[in-house]
Amino acid sequence: TGEVGLVVKDTRGASAVAKVTLDVLPTNPPSITITGPVEGRRYYTDVPLLFTAQVSDPESDPEALSVRWESDVQGELAIDAPSPSGNIEGEVYLSEANHIITVRAEDPQGNTDTDSIFLEVGGPNSPPTCTFDAPEVDTVVESGEVVLLEGTVDDADVGPEGLAVAFTSSIDGELGTATPNSDGSVLLGADDLSTGTHTLSLVATDDAGTTCTASSAVRIAEPPFVRIDSPSPAEEFNDGDTINFAGTATDNEDPNDTLTVSWTSSLDGEFNTSPPDSSGNVAASQLLSVGDHEVRLVVTDSDGMQRSSLTTVKVLPCEYFYDGDGDGFGDPTTGLPTCEPPVGYVLDGTDCDDSDRDAYPGADEYCDGHDDDCDGTTDEYDAIDATQWWTDADGDGFGDPATVQTACTQPSGAISVGNDCDDSDRDINPGAEEVCGDGVDDDCDGADLPCILNIPLATTDVQLIGESAQDEVGTAVAAVGDLNGDGLDDVLVGAPYDDIDAIDAGTAYMVFGGLTGSLDLSGADARLIGESSSDNAGLSVAGAGDVNNDGYNDVLVGAWYDDATATDAGVAYLLLGPFSGDIDLGDSDYLLTGDNAEDYAGAGLAMVGDWDGDGHSDLAIGAYEEDTGDTNAGMTYLISGASIASGTLSSVSFATFSGERSDDQAGRSVSAAGDVDGDGQPDLLIAAPPEDTGGNASGSVYLVLGPTTGGDIDLRYAEAQLYGEGDNHFAGRQTAGPGDLDGDGYDDIVIGADGEDSVDSGNGAVYLWRGPVPSGTRSLSGADTKFVGQSGLDYIGRSVSSGGDINNDGFTDLVMGGTGDDYGDIDAGGGFVVLGPFSSGTLSKNDFYARLYAESTDDKAGYSIAGDFDFNGDGWDDVLVGVPGDDAGGTNAGAAYITFGATSW
Incomplete structure (x- = not known):
């Protein structure tokens, strides 16, 4: 607010002043909203899209506003300017792509407003x-x-x-x-x-x-009309009387005299077919047999439509029989010629025992030594209480189902059990024990049980034993490539509850390739030691590739509960190879820390290839309770290998992927997906195991296609969301990209869901989805192959990895963990090997090739697993199984076991 004054002076110096007070207010921006087309529908390149919007401005008419429409794919779109009422509409053809459409309104003062929508445009429309x-x-x-x-x-x-x-x-x-x-x-x-x-x-x-x-x-x-007019229902006639029948048969479409007529008796059958006259009158005369007759007149027109009319007549006999037992059947020796029978006489004289009211023609036969149904035979095969018997040719106590016979007494050589599937072999029957792999259905259950190769972990080639009780070595394991340049692949094993520097500070152990036999991990080639109490370093470990391109591979160690930034913000440590000896993780080459309390950064760790095209491997770090998308929605950070530096993840990342909803925990697990869509660029899997699309905690895995232009990306815009099939399946507990399993030029993905329950609660499953993965939100029920646990609480899918080529047959194999498997003992757990190539459909543990099993209760073998590495340099890929509950080094000291690949697999 201010005053503006005008001063006027004359030539003598006299003056006058006029003033005005002005309120100068800021202008308000315009407002624009896209009203069409709607998101979530499919659109086509050959069908124009009608774009509509509503625009307004407090100070300017809509026609004075500048409105510009743009597609991130096609650039500016030609759409008409606003109408005086602020309506905007125009039709535009869009190219085949996923478009982000943005409209921008600007008023004459330069104030702006924008609105955006996301549209999926497919190719030309195919007609139905x-x-x-x-x-x-x-x-x-x-x-x-x-x-x-x-x-x-x-x-x-x-x-x-x-x-x-x-x-x-x-x-x-x-x-x-x-x-x-x-x-x-x-x-x-x-x-x-x-x-x-x-x-x-x-x-x-x-x-x-x-x-x-x-x-x-x-x-x-319309069907024909029919009615029997006479005789009246239940009218009585004597045997030998001619009965005159009359009726009416008409049709609205056919001439009456062309209708087909049939008179039938329930006792004597058809007796007349004379057609009606032109007026529809129909008649028949007939002698009927003695008894109660239902007489039916059926009329059929030229379309085959029928109608019928029913009446009853009674023809009285001239002979009755005395029924002494009151069962409705008389004694055949008591015939009385009359058409007016005395009390106690009946028409039917076929009773075989007129002193027994339970014996008569048609009665039920019983195994009682009496001819109950008057058929002349006593206790025959069709007796109500007769028993089924089967011939037992091989004497194993089970009869041949094809030899069934019914009798009141046991036939010679027959028994009362008849479900033998091979009555020529006494060792084959429903009570026999199935012998796996013999090509014979020993127990008659319809299938031969295939043999799974069972290998106790204690006998494997390398045993890495925890230093102290409660260390829980094997909570996480990783094959990390060659860190020391000796040509052999090395492994990294996490012990998150190790106390070397502080209680539960945690340690990750590096073991170089070439070792055989047992090793106490106090003698590991390197010990990467947690900084502070309850950091739990080693809850996650991963290979990082060669981030700095020096010819030596590097590693990542996650400490989810590290407090350097804030309480439980978490940290991921990057250590550049080569290294050896004891190393405090605080001295790592790079410390990548969570931004906020309880972000739990470092839970998901992965080397994901070169996303930004700078020639260096890039890293993905998950912080599964980060809150940008929503409370505990989770966040995954992409970090460039060429420009990596220590700092908070938000400050050192070039792209982020935020979870969709509260408590999704996106980033709990992350992994490189390979090149799923065949465009030559690396892709990424981000898991949210508690996500609810398929049911409460069904879990989801998001496929993100590379490369990315950076910035924060909401995972709802991921290329695909693959969700669990039911409640508490926890799909995405672990994921992996095993490469191109079927040689079609597209890499494939595997997803663990250890709570899947198609067999029994918690049997668990691993899903194989072959690339290219279709876009959109899809149930894992659409996966190409599903590997399921055989029993409840097996928890197959707690861990999963590519197995490389374990048996050197030219096909990639898979390895997966089931912590609840009871083969060695209750919840001893195991690691499972499935040899490629893989058929489609559902496969159970009976279809797996090998079980690497622990032998003590609650060992939880398979809590972590890794493959696709050659530890001993023999050219065959090996398998690493984590067993956090192993007691060889002390109660729950934990262990990790390496089994070498070989021709025997």
Whole structure:
């Protein structure tokens, strides 16, 4: 607020002043909102997209605003300027790509506002296809009946379930809509169709408005009318009387005298087929046998439609029989010629025992030594309480199912158990023990049990034993390549509860290749020692490749609970090879620390290839309870190998990936995915095991395609989200990129879900998804191969890794851990080897090749696992299994075991 004054002076120096007070206010920015198209739908290159928005400004008319539309793929889009009411709309064709569309509004004072949407644009739209399957052309249907309309639809873009389907009639108009099933079938019941010939049509419309139509012709017709007029129901006649029947048979479409007529008796069968006269009168005369007759008149028109009318007549006999036991059947020796029987006489004189009311023709036969059903045979095979018997030719106590017979008494050589699958071999029966791998179904369960090679870890080639009780060596293990330049691969083993420098400070042990036999890890080639109490260094370990390109591989060690930045902020230590001896992790070459309290940085560790194209390996570090996306949503940081420096992860990273929702814990596990989409660039897997898309804590794994331009990326924009199949599956407990397993030019991925429960609670599973992985949000039920635990609480998938080529057959193998496997003892656990190539479908532990098992309760072998390394330089890849509960060095001192690859695998 201020004053503006005007001073006027005349030639004599006199003056006058005029003042005005002005309030000068800042201008407000415009506001713009995109109202169409909507996100989450599929769009096509050959169908224009209608872009709409609403813009306004407190000080300016919408027409005075400058509005610019841009695609991050196509650049500026030509869309009309705002209308006087602020409406904006215009159609634009977009190229095949994922587009981020941004609209920017600017007022005359330079104030701006923007809005953005994300659109997925596929190739040209493929029109839907449809067929009309039923009813067939020229089908005739009776008026009033429900007509089932059936068809098949499909669409190459959205599949059958993405189509809108409607049925119409040329007479009755629209009949209704139907939702296609996954196989494309559609079904609609149409009732109350008008009489006449209908052209029935199926119309399918895709998401772009393209349609297909299929038709059939159906005639709706009226059935004939029929009625028996005489005799009256239940009218009685004497044996030998001619009975005159009369009725009415008419049709609205056929001449009455062309109708087909049939008179039938329930006792004597058909007895007349004379057609009606032109007025619809129909008649028949007939002698019927003695008894109670149901007489039916059936009339059929030219369309095959029938109607019937029913009446009853009684023809009285001239002979009755005395029924002494009251069972409805008389003594055949007591016949009385009369048509008016005395009390106690009945028409049927076929009783075989008129003193027993339970014995008569048609009675149930029992194994009681009596002819109950009057068929002349006592205790025959069809007796109600007869027993089934089977011949036991091999004498093993189980009979041949093909030899079943029923009898009241046991036949010679027969027994009462009949489920033998081979009655020529007494060693094969349901009670026998299955012998694996013999090609014989020994226990008759329908399959021969394949043999899994069981190897006790205590007998493997290298045993790395924890120094002290409660160290829990093997909580994490990694094959880290050649750190000391001797040509042999080396391994890194985490002991997060080791107390060398402080209680639970933790240690990671480096062991150089070439060792055989047992080693107390106090004699490891290098000990990487945690800085402070309860840091738990070694909860995660990983190879870092050769970050500084000096010809020696480097390593990463995670201490999730390190407090250097803030309480439990966590840290990832990077140590450049070569090195040896005792090293305080505080003296590491680089310290990459979490930003905030309880970020738990260093949980996920991976070398992920060269994402920024500078010729150096880059690193991915997970901080699974970082809060940028939401509380405990998690964050994964990408760090350039060429420009790496110590500092907080936010300050040294060139890209970040934030979790979608609260408590997703994205970054709990990270791994290099290889090149999944075949574009020559490395890709990344980020796991969020407690994520809830597929159910409570079903878990999800996000596939991020490289390279990235940097900045913070919400994981909802990842190329693919692969979620667990049910509650508490914890998909993503560990992930791996084993390379191109099937040689199709695309790398493949594996995902562990140790809570999967398709067999029993906690049997666990590992999913193999072959590249290229389809984009979008998808259930792991769509994986190419699923490896499942055989029993509840096996927890297969707690760890997973490429196995390299263990048996040197030219195919990549997989290794996976199951901490709850009970082969060696309760929860002793084991590491499992599955040899490639891998078939599709579901495979169980019976399909695995080898089990590397621990032998004591709660050893939890397989808590961690690593493969694809050659420790002894023999050209065969080896397997490293972590056993944190192993007691060889003291209670829960832990151990890690290396098994060399060989031809015997």
